[in-house]
Amino acid sequence: MKRPPEIAITRLAMYLRLLEDYAREKDSKSAINSTELAQLLDINPHQIRKDLSYFGKFGERGLGYRIEELKEKIRRILGLDKQWNLCICGMGNLGSALFAYRGFKAMHLAVVAGFDNDPHKIGREYNGAKIYRTKSISSMVKKLGIEMAIIAVPASTAQSIVDALMKSGVRAILNFAPVSLVVPSNVKLRNVDLSAELVHLTYFLSAPK
């Protein structure tokens, strides 16, 4: 039972989502085995068992995994058994779209603030979350208990926003800005790089043959 590879976390999130969909729609059997699960996800059953084994024993030999129990356990592993407060920095097209995104609640994430410098946007409210001026990041992070942030500002200002968040104690960042950000080693940074994803497609399409 060694340290899980980072990518196993991504797969656990996939397993959880599948189990939730599966439990919702089926004339639900209450258990599922790794082979079935693997077929639904188009991966290898050994991968699933190995991924789970990093965190303990969740199945029953001869039967498989009890769905409700497995969901619960994966949620706990992933830290989805409590609510997290989130802010979105940058209220451009993407930031605004995320601000209005209804899918956070299902993950127990609460968007509690947005930040921007545009006076037309400041003060606007959505679902109980307000947009504040960028200067107030530090005070609002503390006041609202913000633990995670999404960066949706232009590349040129992203690092300064991140620095402000770090100073305020935020330790987890999801970055959409097309730039390599620097964070201390005790902070988790994940990048979503739209242009890199699209480049995979152009690379594939232009490959010989």
Next chain:
Amino acid sequence: MKRPPEIAITRLAMYLRLLEDYAREKDSKSAINSTELAQLLDINPHQIRKDLSYFGKFGERGLGYRIEELKEKIRRILGLDKQWNLCICGMGNLGSALFAYRGFKAMHLAVVAGFDNDPHKIGREYNGAKIYRTKSISSMVKKLGIEMAIIAVPASTAQSIVDALMKSGVRAILNFAPVSLVVPSNVKLRNVDLSAELVHLTYFLSAPK
């Protein structure tokens, strides 16, 4: 000179972006070596050289890489030396944000159509690209020469949209819907999974110590 790992393509996209930024802002030296480049990206210089070596020899010993030349060569490797036509399926918050995103042009990607079923949205136009009804995917893909598609519809309808795109000859898909899609093996599918990314953060934050 073996087959490059998939993730090397992501890194090539990073190298290219950095070189573009670097060339733009600097009192530009005309060459850069792998050590400098690596420092700017916070990675290992061997990684850069290895990634490039999958595609040929681009540097000069004793000097490093000529920036303009390297940019040009990476662009060609990645298929960014021609224009690609792109459509966006689903004009919700995210799809609309992408539809209005100005960053595509820098990558030689042209958003030439959007698709949605909402009568209020159909016919709207942005930067020369119109929104069409979902039913017309097949005809518009052919008419406009669409080669790549972004999926920004709800999970429940994503597969049927993908099926329509496949029938129309689209062979590259970037999927934002939180669902595992099935495509033929000659089609490239990349997934951007917002919830999986956020889960990495909650996992990290809730990890003991």
Next chain:
DNA sequence: TAATGTGAATTTCTTCACAGCT
């Protein structure tokens, strides 16, 4: 001299095979 390009070593991740439970 300086920095690339690349086999080899190392590390990480995936897949396998089967012992061990239920």
Next chain:
DNA sequence: AGCTGTGAAGAAATTCACATTA
């Protein structure tokens, strides 16, 4: 009998070390 959990094998990716070339 059936399926998990896991050590071991295998594959893949990263890092190293150095011969090589300008």
